[in-house]
Amino acid sequence: MNHPYWIVKLVSSLLVFVTGTIQAELTVDSDFEGGSGMVSEIDPEKQIIRIEPTDHPGKGWRCWWYVKIEGFQSDSKLTVNVGNAPWATPDRAHFRFDDEKTWQHSETGIREEKQISYTIPTISRQKILYVAWGPPFVPSDAEKLVNAVSQQHENATAFELCKTREGRSTPALLISAPKSPDMKARDVIWIQARQHAWESGSSWVAKGAIDWLVSDDSKATKLRKRAEIIVVPIMDIDNVARGAGGKSQKPQDHNRDWSDKPHWNSVRAAQAQILEADQDGKLALFIDLHNPGANDRFPYFYTPPKESLSPLGGKNLGRFLADAKTEITGPLKFTGRAVESGAKYDPEAWTAISKNWVSHHTTDHVVAVTLETSWNTPSSTAENYETVGRQLMIAVERYLRIDPRSK
Template sequence: MTLLAGEWCVSYSGSVKRPHPIPHATKLAVVAVLSLLPPSSVVRRAAAAESATALTNLVVETNFPSGSGKVIEINQDERLIKLEPSSHEGRGWACWWYVRVSGFEAGETISLQVGRAPWATPERAAFSSDGETWRQTAAGERNGAWITYRHKVDAPVAWFAWGPPFTPRDSEELIHFATAANSQAARYELCKTRDGRIVPALKIGSDDGSGTAGVWIQARQHAWESGSSWVCRGLVEWLVSEHPRAVQLREKAIVSIVPVMDIDSVAIGAGGKDQTPHDHNRDWTDQPHWPAVAAAMKEIAQRNQNHKLDLFIDLHNPGASTTRPFFYVPPRKLLSAKRERNLERFLATARAEITGPLPFVGETRESGAGYDKRWQAISKNWVTMNTQEHVVATTLETAWNTEHSTTDGYRSVGQQLGLAIERYLRFNPRDEIAQETKPGQHER
C-alpha cells in the first residue's frame, strides 16, 4: 500500500505499533463517510489522524536542530520513504536534509529515495543509529533526479542525512572540549544573530609579544556545507593537543576559529546558500547584513591594524562532481608580489601536508569578476583587499561526494590543515621580499 503522507508526517512522533492491514475497500468507505463531514469537524480530524497513525509504520521526524525533510510518499510494503529537503522561503538552496526514522524493527532494510540531483543527492548518505556516530550508507541507485539508498538498520531507530550533521550544539561542544583540553583556549561570543542566537567562537594561543602571528579560520558561511565544520573540528582537536607541532603553533600564533558562521540557517535546517538578500559569503561590504559577518570583519580589521593577522582561511564544501579538496584564491591581479609569494608558499605547504585520504594536489581556482558579480563581497577577496600585503586569504573547498567524505575523512583534512599552517609560519610572512625572487623575474 502507498500512503501519500504530506508534510504532517515530519513532526509526527506518537508511539508506533505495527498496524493491522486495513482492507482497501474499508479505507475507501472511511474516506467517503469522513468527506461528508465539514473539514473543521473534530470527528473528521480525529478520525483522519487515527487512520493515518494506523497506516503509518515508518515515521519520519525533523523536529530537532538542523532537521530537514519533506515527506512526499511512504510505501509501507516496500519500506520506502520518498522525501526532499524542506523548503525555507528566502533561506537559500533546498539541498540539506536530515531526518529521524522510526517505526521499524532492528534488522530491517529501509529505503530512502531523495531528490533532487545534484545538490541534494550525495552518492552515499550519512547514517547513524544513535544520532551521534555517523557512517555512510552504500552507494545509492540513481534514477533521474532521484537517488535511492537502501540500508539495513541494526537498531529500531535511524538518522539519515545529506552528510554528517554539525549543529549549533556541536559547535558549543567542540569549543567546550577545546577549553577543557587546553588552558590556552578560550571561548568567546562573536555576536548575536538576526534571529537572536549566539555565534560561539574560540581563540587559541598566546596574544602577547610583538612577533605573534595571527590566523583566522571560519566555517559554514553556507549552512548546508556541514563537512566544512567537521574539517574545522579536526583542526581544533589537533590544535589543542600535545602534538609537538601543535604546541609550536600555539606558541607562535593566536588562532581564532568560528565553527559555524550562519548559525540561524544551520539551526533550522536551511541551505543558506544564495539566501535573501544574499548569503554570508557575498556580504563582506561596507554595510554587512549578517551580524556574524560584521563582527568577523571588525575583528579581522582590528587584528590587521595591530599587526596580528597573517592567514585567513574560509572552509566550504564545493560542487557535487569535485573529488578532491582545492583552494579558491583571489584574482591574481589583486596580489602584490609579497602576497603572491606568500600564497604560493602556503599552497606548497598545504600540498605537502594535506595528503589524504582527501589530498590537496595543488588545484586552485580564482573567484573574481568572471565568477560572481558580487566577487568583491566574498570574504577572502575582501580580506585580500583590506589587509596588509603579507596576509594570505583563501577558501578551502573539501570534497563532500566521495567515500572519504566522512567525519574521519574531514577531520583528517582539518588536522593536516593545522600541520600546513604550522609549516607555513616557520617562515615569517612579513619578511621583505628578496629582490631576486620577485614573481615574474625568475622561474618559480
C-alpha cells in the same frame, strides 16, 4: 487485472492494521535542530520512505535534508528515497543509530532520473535512526565543542562571536599559549566554516583543526606559541539551526556579504576582529572553509585574483599552497589545484566574497583563501574531513616557520 479502488484500499488498510499490531508505526520526523525533510510517501510494507528537503523560501538552496526515523522493521533494510537537484542527492547518504556517536556512509545509492534511493541495514537493538545529506554538525555541536575544549585546555578560550539576527549565539574559540615576555607580536590566523549552511563537512574540517591545535603534537605546541588562532565552526547559525541550505539566500548569502555594510552579524563581527588584528600587523592568514560542487572530487582552494596581490602577497600565497600540498595528502588529497575567483567568477559580487574582501582590506603579506573540501566521494566522511582540518593546520605551522612579513 485491475481491482476496484475500494478493494485496494481495504487490503492496504488491513496490511497496515496487521503490521501495526506487531510493531510501531513507521514515522519520519524533521522537527529538531538542523532537521529537514518533507515526506511525500511512507510505505510501511516495503519499508520505503520518500522525502525532499524542506522548502524554506528566501533561505537559500533547497539541498540539505536530515530526518529521524522510527518504527522500522528490525534486522531488515530500510530504503530512503530523496528527490530534487544534484545538490540534494550525494552518491552516499550518512546515517547513525540513536546510541551511536559516529556517522556512517550508506552504500552507494541507486539513481533513477532526479531521485536516489539509499538502502540502510536496520539492526535489531536499535529503535531510532537518523539519515542525512552529510554528517550533521548543528549549533549545539559547535557550542559543546568550544566549551569542552575551553574547559579542558588552558590554551583555549571559548567566546561568542556575536548574536545572530534571530538572537542565537555564534560560538567561537581562541587558541593560543600564554605569551612569554620576550616574544614579539604574534601571528593571527582566522579560520571560519559554514558561511553556507548546507556545507556540513566544512564544520568537521574546523573540528579537526581545533582538535589538533590543542593536542600534544610538538608542532601544535609550537604553533600555539607563535600564533593566536581563532576558529568559528558555524558562521550561518540561523540557517543551520532551521535546516535550510543558506547558499544564495536573501538578501545575499554570507559569502556575498563582505562589503562595508554587511547584513549578517557574524560577517560584521568577523570583519571587525580581522581589521583589528591587521591594524597591529598581526593578521597572517584567513581561511574560509566550504564544500564545493558534486563533481569536484579533490579538495581545492579559491584564491584572490593574482593582479590584486602585491609581489609579497603573491609569493606568500604560492608558499602557502605548496605547504598545503605537502601536508594535505589524503584520503581527501589537495593536488595543488587553485582557482582564482575574481571578476570573471562573479562579475557582480566578487569583491564581497570573504577572502577577496580580507585580501583587499589588509596588509600586503596576508594570505586569504577558501578551502573547498569534496563531499561526494567515498572518502567524504566526518573522520576524513577532520583529517583535512588537522593536515591544514600542520601546513599552517610549516608556512609560519618563515615570517610572512619577510620579503
